[in-house]
Amino acid sequence: METLTEIIRFINFSFSYSGSNSPILKNINLLIEEGDFVLLVGPSGCGKSTLLRCINGLIPHLYNGVYEGEVIVDGEPVKNKSVNELATKVGFVFQNPENQIFMFSVEKDIVFGLENIGLDKTEIDDRLSWVLRALDIEHLRYKPPYELSDGQKQRVAIAGVLAMKPKILILDEPTSLLDPRTALEFISLLKELNRKFGLTIIAVEHRIDLLTNVANRMVVMDKGEIVFNGCLKDVIENKNLNLHGVNVPPVIALQNYLRNEGFIFDAFYLNVKEFSKEIKRRLLEID
Amino acid sequence: MIEVESLYFKYPLANDYVLKDINLKIGLGEVVGIMGGNGSGKTTLIKHFNGLLKPTKGFVRIFGKDTREESVAYFSKKVGLVFQNPGHQIFSDTVWNEIAFALKNFGFEEEIINKRVKWALEFFNLTQYKDMSPLLLSGGEKKRLCLASVLAWNPDFIILDEPTVGQDFLQKEKLIEIIKMLITQNKTVIVVSHDVEFIWLLQPRLILISNGTIVKDGDCKSIFKDNSILEKCGITKPQLVELYDELYPLIEQPPVDVIEAYSMILKLLRGLK
Structure with a gap:
């Protein structure tokens, strides 16, 4: 079996845009491995887009500011590489095509x-x-x-x-302009690119219900800091996600409510079909 | 009241009609959702609601007035349109001036302008940015600024094109709250969106568009149960409707929100104990 290799690493990283007196990113430590599919979420203005710009080198090469700590992409510090070089490694899809x-x-x-x-x-x-x-x-x-x-x-x-x-594909709300069916098709395309070609994907998406079945990692940011980071299934179970601006999908919110009432589920169901199956199974058991 | 009668529209020099035989009446105090696939004509349709586009054939009347007879500015005062892409409507040097711009154009008095701008800034959590350039705001904040600018002049109809794009949980909740508040003031809110979960929470009168024609105009509950129509328009089901599909007849109606779903399932699990 192949060993996982590091592809992106943020080390004690902080950044403030010039002209702003407070840092937009504060002491970020983050490791992303090759082949990860990362769902990045958080309230608007929390620094998600800034974090992405640090990976493709727009920061520090095109945006000025105070740059502290280190961002390593594919083994080399971003600040030592030109935006052109990075462009062959990091593909960036903007929110608005x-x-x-x-x-x-x-x-x-x-x-x-x-x-x-x-x-x-x-x-x-x-x-x-x-x-x-x-x-x-x-x-x-x-x-x-x-x-x-x-x-x-x-x-x-x-x-x-x-x-x-590219080795890394970054998408800033990629499905926001797509109709639901096209969005689903697009998500399965991303899944294929990730699984088949081992492409590392980082997607910012507010409609996280679309990605819960394909992403394996989830990173939650708030006020310039990383508040949760881990395996998607573990992070999404956290009851306080909506306090950090995350749009928790109904089926997940529902399980949180039921847990509060003492109903324990063996697994956390990410989609409605599996969840419903479990409910039906329980009802049969009760019978 | 917005009345659309046998509306056909094609762009100049184009061969095909983008809108075909659209007939609609939208009154005051309604929440209307408009959904459809990419390129189905949704945005083209709403641009007729404030006279930005004029029919090639047929009529659009706003409070009885044909949109060909007056300027866009005239209709804009009654129908506020918030575009999908904030870049298309933001151009002032500061956040404050962005909101004040239309108010000044409409000839409001200074004192009223100040009051309205202040209200809008506070309501949308933008006060801290009032002297900043709007271009420095994040995507989600720009979106809020656009809505704030439109609500500040108090139009009767508010049209929102993809309002949830870039909006986190708290902003979405707030948006729903704002829409509900506007309805209590007898305003009409028309939402164009791909976000099925958001539309479901609004429970609007739903208009589905495919290929430039209206495929369905009715109650959102019944439309979301209609698989063939949804399929035709490229629309997926909200999770709570999926839940109903999976658990019917154990639950008899699709729950309108998570709280209702929760109490339905609790009843099931407890009732049989």
Whole structure:
């Protein structure tokens, strides 16, 4: 069996944006291993987006501020690497795809990053057709971005990032503009990328019910600090999650209420089907 | 009252209609949810509700007035639209000025403007940022600022395009509270959202759109039980409706919130003891 390897590490890390007098991140210590699927949550303004910017190097390379401690990505301190170098390791999908699609056709947009890192034509063609297929957007190949719906734009933005074959994929509320079915399809795509290619994924998502079945780790932030960090199943059981702004899915909240009443469950059920099965099983037992 | 009659719409130079034969009446004091797949025409439809877009064919009337007959500013005073992407509506140098902007444009007196801005800042927990540039706010805070700016001028209809994006638990709770409060003041809130859990908590009149036409307009409870309609519109079920599906007939109605679900299940587990 393969041993787990460290891919991201924050060591006693703090950051304040210049012009702000209080740190937005305070003494962060966090280890993420290769192949982890991390769900990152917390109230708005808690520092989630800032944390992500520290991984892809936008901080400290593009945002100024007080940078203390260390962030290591793939074995090297982020501050010693250029944003360009990091871009081949860390793929970043913004909340709003309009912020990252800018070429005149889907194909050109996807190819843009690949040409920039100087890949040869066959490699570019291979990656382009792979990613168009993987994201099911072959039919959009020659379309201009302004003819795409929001959901399609989201897929194109992700295609451009995936084509770079990063080791780490960071997504800031990736499903927020997708309709429920498209969101589910997209989540299973992420799951596949994670399982099949061992891609490390960090996703900020407020609708955590969408990710509870695919993520293995959960990190909760509040006021610039990490308040919970661990295996998703353990973290999500915590009764105080909503005090930290987490949208606890109904099926989880329900189990918390029942536990308070003294109903102990063998496992914590993350989806409604399993939970209902357990309720039915109990009712049969009572009969 | 917003009345939509045989509305057809296509963008200039486009061949296909984005909206086809839409007929709707939305009165005061209603909560209306609008759902549908990506690209189904939801946002295009709500842009007709304040005259931002005008029908290619058919009519949209707001309090009896055809949207072709007056300016967007005229209708905006009655119908406030909060866009999905805050970047599309934030442009002032400070948070305070952002909220005051429309009020000034609508010609309110200085004293009223100050009062309203103060109220909006406090209500949305933004007072601490009043002198800051809105661009320095986090995504979720920008979203709140947009809503604050619209509510400050007190329109009769408030349209929210994807209001829960970027909002944490406490903000969502607050949003529900605000919507309920607005309804008690006989305002109408129209919410466009993909967030089925949020829509379920609102229990609105639900309008489903697919391919530019209204597929269903009715009570959200009955629509969420209708598998074929949901399938057609790409909508998944809220967890509490799923729970009802799994446990029916042990529970007879889908619970409207977790508390109700809890008491239903407690009854089941205890009742049979």
